Amino acid sequence: MSWTEIQTLGVKAASGAGVPPAQALAFGAMLARHVADDGPQGAVEAVLSEPERIVALAHRVETIVEAASVNNKPVSATEKDAGTRSMLVSWLTALPCKSELEIAGSKVRVSLSLSEPSARGRPERLYLNPSLSEQLNILAAKTYVPDSDASRAGGAGAGLMELD
Amino acid sequence: MPTRLSFLRVLVRRLCAEHATIRRIHWKMSADGHGQAAYAVDLGGHTYSLVAISNDLPADQRSDRVIATAWDAAFVLFDGIATPTDIARIAEQAPKQEAGRFSPRDLVLSRANKSVRMWEATVAALRTGQQPESGMIRDIGYLMRTTAVYGNGKFGIADRTLIADRPGLEGPFAAEMLTVYLIRHFTLDLVQHVGGGTLDPDLARHIGIGNATGLGMAPFLVNHPVLLNNWIQARETALARVLARETMTKAQALRIKTLAQRAQKHLADWHVPAEDHDNVLRRLEEDWAIFLMHFDALPGHRPFAALWEAARDEMASLQELLAALLIEVCPEDVDDLVDGMGDRFGPLIVPFADTDVLRAAIKADWAWALAHDYEDTEQCRRFWYVSEAKLEPRLGDRFAEPGAELETPLDIARRVARLHADLPDRAQPVSEFTAHHPDHAHAINRVALLSRYPYAEIRDNLIAATCRPIDMLRCKLSFFGATKFDPKSDLWTRITLAQGAPLGDELRPEMDDWWLPAMER
Structure with missing residues (x-):
């Protein structure tokens, strides 16, 4: 899959799981980075089953970015759960700004340059585990409104047939 | 109105500066114009191919909607010179469009339908050794119109970041514009093949490529605030x-x-x-x-x-x-x-120092959003959503139709007004506020963005009963270089691209003079 496909699928899946828009957008970016960097995909499956953990993770990143912007110094965080820590790392490295991370055991030390863009590259192709892919697609489908005659006829533009 | 900053103008200017030539590298077409074609063009030191698949489409399947499942022609812009193997693969996948799968060497995916009136009249004229009637070309302006031009990773094609540094493709939608320009070239080639005659270059130059555009462009503008800025x-x-x-x-x-x-x-x-x-x-x-x-x-x-x-x-x-x-x-x-x-990196958001600074930013930049009463049914009547039918973007009436609980978050003005109402009287760190109000994080990000990017927001209530999506479509399409807007309702429009643009064998700097072209009388 392309990076954009996985990012977009992640946003929709998080939304379908009940995550608010800002956190869902950030989750999508995290997911693509996580998959690109060979992060454990099982950790993503677990967190999608508990969307409040996605909101908590997003908030944790927000506090780190906030602290970095106030002090302009490296910020440290401790996360004992390896899966959650891997997603925290992916979330931070997915930020559009430049970031440098040092990871030692459960500790993550991050330096952010908020006005400098990230220079991290993106691979041509990303590969999702079938079980995560299925879970993402099921959740994403929850964001789509069922089709109906009224919706089909009046909800969008052109007629159903054009013979100009 | 299109300008010389419009993306198609920029692309054609570049092609002209490089004296590019379009080469037909593959042609396997029946007498009535069904089959395969491929064209190659050099741009900025790279070669790109347009692979075109022309089908025999029954009239009752011709639709401009996203929910269509068949088209007169399907296209892929391919990275490099397409080999017979590449063309065979694309011929298998491209007609499926959203249901197909594509590779990182496929840069853009598109499809088009004929303007049957213009097509048949042009073929008929050429078959009798005549030229098509100039008034018809003036009034319709194209032989085919695209109904989608997909880029940036959709359905497995290449992500934009993979080509964004290439000379000639750095700008927004440059690969899509190259595709559109080459599709126009193909339609001219095809009609002359079927008609068995040669179009007068002055008439051919005035035949552009049409496009039918619906609601999808409006969410794009809201979801790409830095690009809009x-x-x-x-x-x-x-x-x-x-x-x-x-x-x-x-x-x-x-x-x-x-x-x-x-x-x-x-x-x-x-x-x-x-x-x-x-x-x-x-x-x-x-x-x-x-x-x-x-x-x-x-x-x-x-x-x-x-x-x-x-x-x-x-x-x-x-x-x-x-x-x-x-x-x-x-x-x-x-x-x-x-x-x-362009926007290579995405929004760089600098957090607010505290909620008082956030409130000041809202007061400074969002008076237009705070001015509405969102409890008034007319101020929140519309909701934007994605239909399960081929994921078509649609607009509904929240008081008359189901699905509002699944609305796409384009209600930025209402969200900022709600955020403003919930801000605490005493300053606190924004992260402390969002710990209790995670739903407001989206509005906070938009406020932060507007502080840095002054043109990042469409300053209107996009869920009001009076919202006219057509205005958003026209804004975006003008940046593409569209002319001859032909709105069919508040929800969709047809347009013409590349009308008056130099033909494929005329790409020279002196030919880049086609702003608001007029048919010579």
Whole structure:
């Protein structure tokens, strides 16, 4: 899959799981980075089953970015759960700004340059585990409104047939 | 109105500067025009191929909607010279469009339907050794219209980041514009093949490529605030630079008069069936005819600013036309701005120091959003959503239709108003506030973005009963370089691209003069 496909699928899946828009957008970016960097995909499956953990993770990143912007110094965080820590790392490295991370055991030390863009590259192709892919697609489908005659006829533009 | 900053203009300018030539590298087409074709073109040191698959489409399947499942033609812009193996793979996948799977060497995916009237009349004329009637070309303007042009990773094609550094493709939608230009070339090639005759180049040049656009463009603008900012900022900067000129050269004075008169002819050529939109066009045509006198009485000091001042009380569409004209006449002030119209990295959001600073930012930039009462049913009647039917973007009435609980978060104004109402009286860190109000994080990000990118928001209530998506579509399409807007409702429009653009064997710098083209009479 392309990076954009996985990012977009992640946003929709998080939304379908009940995550608010800002956190869902950030989750999508995290997911693509996580998959690109060979992060454990099982950790993503677990967190999608508990969307409040996605909101908590997003908030944790927000506090780190906030602290970095106030002090302009490296910020440290401790996360004992390896899966959650891997997603925290992916979330931070997915930020559009430049970031440098040092990871030692459960500790993550991050330096952010908020006005400098990230220079991290993106691979041509990303590969999702079938079980995560299925879970993402099921959740994403929850964001789509069922089709109906009224919706089909009046909800969008052109007629159903054009013979100009 | 399109300007010389519009993406198709930028692409064609580049092709002309490089003296590019389009080469037909594959042609396996039946006498009635069904089969495969491929074209190659060099741009910025890379070669790209357009692979075209032309099908025999039953008339009852011809639809401009996203929910269509078959088209007259399908296209892929391929990275490199497409081999027979590549063409065979694309021929298998491209007609499936959204249901197909594509590779990182496939850069853009598109499809198009014929304008049956124009197609049949052109073929009939060529078959009898005649040329098609110029009035028909003027009124319709294209042989086929695209109904989707997908880029940036959709359905497995290449992510934009993979090609964004390539010369000629750095700008927004450059690969999509190259595709559209090559599709236009293909349609001209195909109609001459089926008709068995050669089009007069002056007529052929006036045949562009159509496009039918629906609601999908509106969410794009809301979801790409930095891009929107960069487009508008480039245009505003271009205009400001031109207006700041102290004098006008003789060459510029001659050029501006020539183009102003060409614009008058273009308006005379531009008629649409929708009465309300045609009324606007007819008034613009009348007002512009009167306004032309200002080009004969230009002052020596700051003549560009004097023209702008003369239009102060004119209708907005005349001001837009004048702005596009002024920008057109001064390429040396304008063309470098193209470099800043992309967004390579995404929004760089700097957090607010605390909730008081956030509140001050809302007061400074969001008065337009706070002005509405979102409890009023007319201020929140609409909701944007994605249908399960091929994920078509749609707009609904939240008080009459199901699905509002799944609405796409384009209600930015309402969200910021709700955020403002919930802010605490005493300052606290924003992260402390969002710990209790995670739903407000989206609005906070938008406020932070607008503080940094002044043109990042569409300053309107997009869920009001009075919201007209067509205005958003026109804004985006004008940046593509669209002309001859032909709105069919508030929800969709047809347009023409590349009308007047140099043909595939005419890509030379002196041919890049096709702003608001007019059919010669």
